Amino acid sequence: MGYPRKLTRRFQAFxxxxISFTVINIISGIFSGFGFGLNAGGPSILVFGWIGVSVMVLFVGASMAEVASAYPTSGALYFSAGKLARxxxxxxxxxxxxxxxxxxxxxxxATGYAAATFxxxxxxxxxxSYEPTGHRTVLITALIIVVQGLANTYTVHLVAVLNRISVWWLLIGxxxxxxxxxxxxxQHQPASFVTYFANNTGFTSGLYGGMLGLLVASWxxxxxxxxxxxxxxTVRATVNAPRGITRAIACSAIAGLLLMLALVYAVRDYDRVAAADAPPVQILIDGLGVGTAKALLLVVIGAMxxxxxxxxxxxxxxxFAFSRDGAMPGSRWWHSVSARTRTPVKAVWLAVGCSLVLVLPGWWSRTAFTALVSVNVVGLFLAYGLPILLRLxxxxxxxxxxxxxxxxxxxxGIVAVAWIVFxxxxxxxxxxxxxxxTSFNYAPLALAGVLAVATLWWFTSARRRFHGPVGYGRPDEVAAMDLV
Known part of the structure; x- marks a missing residue:
């Protein structure tokens, strides 16, 4: 791909x-978004929306996997976009x-915020006697993200081990x-309960409220x-990376449907559960008792x-990859690699700092979580869609x-791009x-702010020096530069 090797190939196919199965993380995603879905469409959207979105995402993942097989680099989406554009x-x-x-x-x-909530x-x-507040949620989120940053800094081998453990934690959990x-x-709800529809979003249009419920599966x-x-x-990345993408989506789709059905049919009093601060926790308490609910809640928190x-x-x-090509402020800092761990430690703390900035509106906003989720979903899926569009x-x-x-x-690819736009x-x-x-969805502002800075920077200076992924020389010259 034209780069000297700096990162150690320690990842096997599994x-x-x-890592994708863990990031998708059905337990984390479903438990954190279930309450929003109960009020934005109810069981019908939670179950049938899950099935529909799973199929659409599999189209996106398969198209991305095809691109990943052709361009297996850390730069991934931005690298392939630069190579595919005419x-x-x-x-x-x-x-x-x-x-x-x-x-x-x-x-x-968003994941840190969800973990803090639970x-x-x-x-x-x-x-x-403990009283949850928005301020405490933000502080706990900050603590979680900082600890995860420390783990990526000082215990890199442990992080690799934890990624393997996480799969079994998710499956057994x-x-x-x-x-x-x-x-x-x-007692359980009757089979017909999956067709129950509810719109508690405040919008008069049930169609609009139900479509918002698709955010649960998309998130x-x-x-x-x-x-x-x-x-x-990754070893044999041209095959193992695309397989990792498609298998993670397919396994998550099947396992997630089972979890979604289990939660939906365990709802006792719909109105009471939908109005709860943490609806999935209320379901566990109602059906299993406080003691068992607490034990399973630890499983959920661990997954998050x-x-x-x-x-x-x-x-x-x-x-690391984006900075390697000089596309970020202070690029020489962010693509440097620790001599001890062979990982981009400075990039870890840039990611930590930027995540904390996005969490701050949670100090006053009651829709902070869904806004963070929207930033995540829209930002990522648009980034997924551009290389797929260029491949088409x-x-x-x-x-x-x-x-x-x-x-x-x-x-x-056409289906994938259409779903991403919608x-x-x-x-x-x-x-x-x-x-x-307090109810405003600030996701458009966050995305617009980043894109505005990127656009201003592009037209003032970057377009004269950044021409896409950098080539360091012929394959034999690059091989001579390998650092590991």
Whole structure:
């Protein structure tokens, strides 16, 4: 791909799959977004929306996997955009990279925020006198993200081990939670309950309220580009990276549907659960009792912490690669690699700092979580869509890698781009009515702010020096530069 090797290839096929499966993290995504879905469409959107979004995301993932097989680098999306564009390679690469950056930062922030919310739910069960507040949520989120940054700085080998453990934590946790919700409660909702629709968003249009509920599944299915970003640390990346992407999505779709059904059918009093501060926790308490609910809540919190750790790891690899080509302020800092760990430590702390900035509005905003989720979903999926669009424009000129879709590549790519455009517009719209300072969806402002800075910088200076991914020389010259 034209780069000297700086990162050690320590990831096997399972490790590459594990990091995307962990970042998708069905337990974290479903538990954190379930309450929003109950009020934006109810069981019908939670279940059938999950199935529909899973299919659409699999189209996106398959198209991305085809590109990943052709360009297996840490730069991933922005690198491939620069290589696939016929003209204006620098601009395509530039905007793809910045969208990917803000989307991943949003993912790290949203996952940490979700974990902090459920930590407070556990503390409330353990000590009833504890009072959860928005300020405490922000502070706990900051602590979580900083600890994850320290782990990526000082215990890199442990992080790799934790990524492997996380898969089994998710799978075993899923079996335990689904089994408990299926067997223990003395009553369940009737089979027809999955068709129940509810619109408690404040908007008069049930169609609009129901479409907003698709955010639950879309938020869960983000971050599978992690397998792409870890390519330079993966053995046989041209095959294992695309397999990691598609397998992570497919496994998450099936396992997530089982978890979604278990939670939906365990709802006892719909109105009471939908109005709760943490609806999934209320479901666990109603069906399993406080003691069991607390134990399973620890499983959920653990899954969220694993998810945030993997997301931060992927985030730093994107920053490392983008900076390697001089596309970020202070690039020489962010693409430097620690001599001890062979990882981009400074990039870790840039990701941590930017995530903390995105979390700050949670100090006053009651829609902070859904705004963070929107930043994550829209930023990432637009970054996913640009290389896929460019691959479609190339047509038969696209030089595919060992893993490819053959004649299905074009129709799959068209569906993927159409879904990305639709969902990106939808999730930038208001999430609650009436619109106030505390209910405003600030995701458009966050994304617009980053893109405004990127655009200003591009036209004032970057377009004269940034022309896309940098080539360091011929393959034999690059091989001579290998540092590991």
């Amino acid at each position: 490790d590459n799959f594990a 003209r204006h390679k620098g601009a395509w690469s530039w905007y793809t990279g910045w969208l990917n950056f803000v989307g991943q930062v949003g993912g790290t922030a 930590v407070q739910a556990f503390l409330t069960l353990q000590w009833p 899923l079996v335990v939670i689904v089994g408990a919700l299926t067997v223990i409660p003395d 869960t299915f983000t971050g599978f580009d992690a397998s792409f970003h870890m390519s330079e640390e 912490l694993f998810c945030g750790l993997a997301n931060l790891t992927s985030n730093t690899r994107q920053i 424009r190339l047509g038969d000129d696209f030089a595919h890698g060992p893993w490819h879709l053959g004649r299905w590549g074009r129709p799959v 969902s990106s517009v939808l999730f930038m719209l208001p999430h609650a009515a009436p619109l106030t300072v």
